[in-house]
Amino acid sequence: MILAIAQKDLKLLWRDKAAMFWTLGFPILIAVLFGSIFGGSSAAAKIKIAVIDQDQSPKSERLVERLRQKTDALDVSTVTLEDAKNQVRKGVLVAYLVIPSGYGEHSNPFAASQSKLVLGIDPKRSAEQGYLKGILTEAVFQELQEMFSHPTQFRTEIAQQRKLIEADPSFAKPEKQKLLKFMEQAEAFVQSIPSTQGSRNGGLRPPAIEVQPLGETASSPKSAFEITFPQAIIWGLLGVVTTFAITIVKERTQGTLLRLRVAPITPASMLAGKAAACFAACAGVMVALLALGAIVFHVRISHVTLLGLAVASSAICFVGIMMLLSVLGRTENAVAGSSWGVLVFCSMIGGGMVPLMAMPAWMQQVSAVSPVKWAILALEGAIWRGFSFVEMLPPCSVLIVLGIVCFAVGAKLFQARKD
Amino acid sequence: MIKVSNLRKAFGPIQAVDEVSFEVAKGETFGLLGPNGAGKTTTIGILVGAQTADSGTVEIEGAGDARSRQIRKLIGFVPQSLAIYDELTAEENLKFFGLLYGMGGSELRDRVAAGLDLSGLTDRAHDRVATFSGGMKRRLNLACGLVHRPSVIFLDEPTVGVDPQSRNHIFETIEQLKDHKCTIIYTTHYMEEASRLCDRIGIMDKGHLLAVDTLDSLVDKCGGESTVKIEFAKPFGAHGELVKSFKSRSPFEEVAQFASLGTELKAVHVERADLETVFLNLTGRTLRD
Numbered sequence: 001m002i003l004a005i006a007q008k009d010l011k012l013l014w015r016d017k018a019a020m021f022w023t024l025g026f027p028i029l030i031a032v033l034f035g036s037i038f039g040g041s042s043a044a045a046k047i048k049i050a051v052i053d054q055d056q057s058p059k060s061e062r063l064v065e066r067l068r069q070k071t072d073a074l075d076v077s078t079v080t081l082e083d084a085k086n087q088v089r090k091g092v093l094v095a096y097l098v099i100p101s102g103y104g105e106h107s108n109p110f111a112a113s114q115s116k117l118v119l120g121i122d123p124k125r126s127a128e129q130g131y132l133k134g135i136l137t138e139a140v141f142q143e144l145q146e147m148f149s150h151p152t153q154f155r156t157e158i159a160q161q162r163k164l165i166e167a168d169p170s171f172a173k174p175e176k177q178k179l180l181k182f183m184e185q186a187e188a189f190v191q192s193i194p195s196t197q198g199s200r201n202g203g204l205r206p207p208a209i210e211v212q213p214l215g216e217t218a219s220s221p222k223s224a225f226e227i228t229f230p231q232a233i234i235w236g237l238l239g240v241v242t243t244f245a246i247t248i249v250k251e252r253t254q255g256t257l258l259r260l261r262v263a264p265i266t267p268a269s270m271l272a273g274k275a276a277a278c279f280a281a282c283a284g285v286m287v288a289l290l291a292l293g294a295i296v297f298h299v300r301i302s303h304v305t306l307l308g309l310a311v312a313s314s315a316i317c318f319v320g321i322m323m324l325l326s327v328l329g330r331t332e333n334a335v336a337g338s339s340w341g342v343l344v345f346c347s348m349i350g351g352g353m354v355p356l357m358a359m360p361a362w363m364q365q366v367s368a369v370s371p372v373k374w375a376i377l378a379l380e381g382a383i384w385r386g387f388s389f390v391e392m393l394p395p396c397s398v399l400i401v402l403g404i405v406c407f408a409v410g411a412k413l414f415q416a417r418k419d
Numbered sequence: 420m421i422k423v424s425n426l427r428k429a430f431g432p433i434q435a436v437d438e439v440s441f442e443v444a445k446g447e448t449f450g451l452l453g454p455n456g457a458g459k460t461t462t463i464g465i466l467v468g469a470q471t472a473d474s475g476t477v478e479i480e481g482a483g484d485a486r487s488r489q490i491r492k493l494i495g496f497v498p499q500s501l502a503i504y505d506e507l508t509a510e511e512n513l514k515f516f517g518l519l520y521g522m523g524g525s526e527l528r529d530r531v532a533a534g535l536d537l538s539g540l541t542d543r544a545h546d547r548v549a550t551f552s553g554g555m556k557r558r559l560n561l562a563c564g565l566v567h568r569p570s571v572i573f574l575d576e577p578t579v580g581v582d583p584q585s586r587n588h589i590f591e592t593i594e595q596l597k598d599h600k601c602t603i604i605y606t607t608h609y610m611e612e613a614s615r616l617c618d619r620i621g622i623m624d625k626g627h628l629l630a631v632d633t634l635d636s637l638v639d640k641c642g643g644e645s646t647v648k649i650e651f652a653k654p655f656g657a658h659g660e661l662v663k664s665f666k667s668r669s670p671f672e673e674v675a676q677f678a679s680l681g682t683e684l685k686a687v688h689v690e691r692a693d694l695e696t697v698f699l700n701l702t703g704r705t706l707r708d
Contacts, residue, residue, distance in 0.1 A: 001518065001519055001521070004515060004518035004519065005519075008504070008507070008511075008515050011506075011507065011511070012504065012506050012507070015506045015547075016506065254500075254501070254502065254504075254505075255498055255500040255501060255502035256502045256503065256504060258469050258496075258498050258502055259496065259498065259502045259516065259519075259563070259564075260519070261468070261469050262467045262468060262469055262485070262491065262494065262496045263491065263516070263519040263520060264488045264489075264491035264492045264519070264520060264521070265519060266488075
C-alpha cells in the first residue's frame, strides 16, 4: 500500500508539467547558465588559433608541434591564411599565426636577419594577445633550450651561422669580425663538451627539476560547473519539496485525503507512502543532475559511495522539511507561498545562490542554520572537496537528524488536523 | 447491521450532531434526509471513521466501529465532494483505490473493469479525469467507492450537481446494490431520492434526528391531513355545489362515503402529504429554507 501511494504520487508529479520544470528544467538552466557565466570548465577557456606554416622546415614543424602540445591553453588548427583571416574577423578564431618561409634558417638568435612570426589578432583582444605572445615566446625558447642541450646540433648551428655571417654583405667589417670571433670562441667552448647525449656531462642542460607525483587532493573546484551543479541540485530539491508539500494539502482540499483516511491503511502508512515518493523524487532529481553534470560538463565525482551517502542524507532531510512545510497552511496557495518563502531564505543563506566558498566568514557561520548549507557541503564533499568518510559524517548527520525531527513534527501536526 | 447510539459531535460552539441514535438492518437502505447543515455529513464522517465523535458509539456488523481495519475493509464510502485524482486516468483511479483495499492481480483487474462498466466509462478508461464532464466524474467517484465490493456502503449526497442522465445512472447503480443486499446509508436533501431509494428514512435537522420510519409511516404520523377535491356531475347538497374541497386524515374513506350517497362524482383529486410536508410539520420550515 505504501508502494501504491508512492507510485501514485510519482505519477502525479511526472504528469505535472509545471512541477517537472521547477524540479528538473529550472535547476538544469541554473547549473548550465551560471556555470557558463562564471567560466565553465578549463576546456571552455582554450584559445582557438590557426597556424599557417609557410616554412615547412623541421624547425617550424617542431614549433607547431610544441604549440599543439599546449592542450590546456590552445586549440590549434591548420587552415589557409585567407580562411584564418576570415575566421578571426568572424570571431571563430581568436588569432592566427604565420610561420614565414625561411623561419628555420633565420630564427637563430645569432642570425644576421631574423624571420618574424606573424600573429593576426583583433587589437581589442589585448589580454589574449599578451597571453599568446607569452606562449609563443616559451615555445620558441624551448627550441633554443634544446639546441643548447645537444652540443652536436649546437655546433652544426654555429657553423651554419658562421657561413651566413661571412657571406652577408650587410655587416660592417669590424662588426663582422667581432661576431666571427664570438662564434669561434663559442664553437671552441662547445667542442670542449662531450657530444654524448644523455650523459651526465652532455651539453648545457636546463635546471634539473624532479616532478614528484602526488595524488590529486581535489580540494578546489576544477570548473564553475562543480559549484553550480550542487547549487542546481538544491533548487531541484526545493522544487520537489514544494510540489509534495502542496500535494499533501491538495489531497485534503480535493477530498482524496478523506478516502485515504477511510481506507484500511494506517496514517503512518499513508505518510510513509508520501515520504517514499518524495524521497524517490529527491534522489531521482539529484542523480539526474549529477549524471548530466558528470557526462556533459565533466563534473568530477571523487567518491561515488560518499556521493550516495550525500544524496541519501539530503533526500531524508528534504523529505522531513516537506512534511513540516505541508502543515504551514490550510490551502495550496498558503503552503506554496510559505514553502517558497522558507526555502528561498534557506537557500540564500545556505549557499544555494552565492557559493559557500565566496561568502564572508561571518555569513558562513550563519549559514549553519540552513539545511541547504549542509546539503551543499555534503555534495561538494563527495564531488570536489575530497572529503573522507569521517569528514562526511558531520554534514550528513545534521541532514539526517534534521530530516527526522522535521518529519516527526510535521506528521504530528498533520494528524492533529484530522477533524 | 449498523447500530448508532447517542452520537454527539461539536465544532466549537456549534453542535453538529446531537444525541443521534438509529439502527440499520443488514441489506436495508437507510436515508438521512435533511437540509444543508443538518449534520448528515458529520454523522457519516463519524460512521466511516474519518471523524471522531465526542461521545456515543457506533457498531458495524457487530464488530466495532470503523477504527478497526477489518471493518474498514467492509466499508465503501462515496464522499459528497469529488474525491478522485484529476491527473490520473479513470482506470488508474480505480486501480489505486483497489490497491488500498489490498486487492491485486486478476481480482483487481476484474473489479477495475467492473467499475469502469458501472460508471459507463469503459471507452474513456485511459483518459485523464481532468477531461471528464461533471457527471462522468460523479459516476467515477461512485465507482471508486465500490471497487472493492463493500457490503456496507455510505453514500453522502452522491447526486449533487449531476445532470439528469447521470443521476438516473447513479440511481440504477444503487438499486443494483440493493438487489445485492448491501447495507446502504444514503444522505440527501432531495425528498424524491429518499422516497425512491430508501426503505426507511431518518429526518435530520440542526444535528438532531427528529424521526425515523418508513415513508408511509412518516407521512401517516407526521404528514398531517391530505387535501381532497371532489368535482360533482350535478349540483350537490343544500347549496348546490359542483366542487367540494376539504382536508382529511383518511381521504379515501371520505370519498367512498360521498360515493355511497348515490352522487355522481365527475373527478376526485387527493393531495397526499409528502416528505416535504413531514419535514415542515417536524421543523416548522421547508427542506429548501
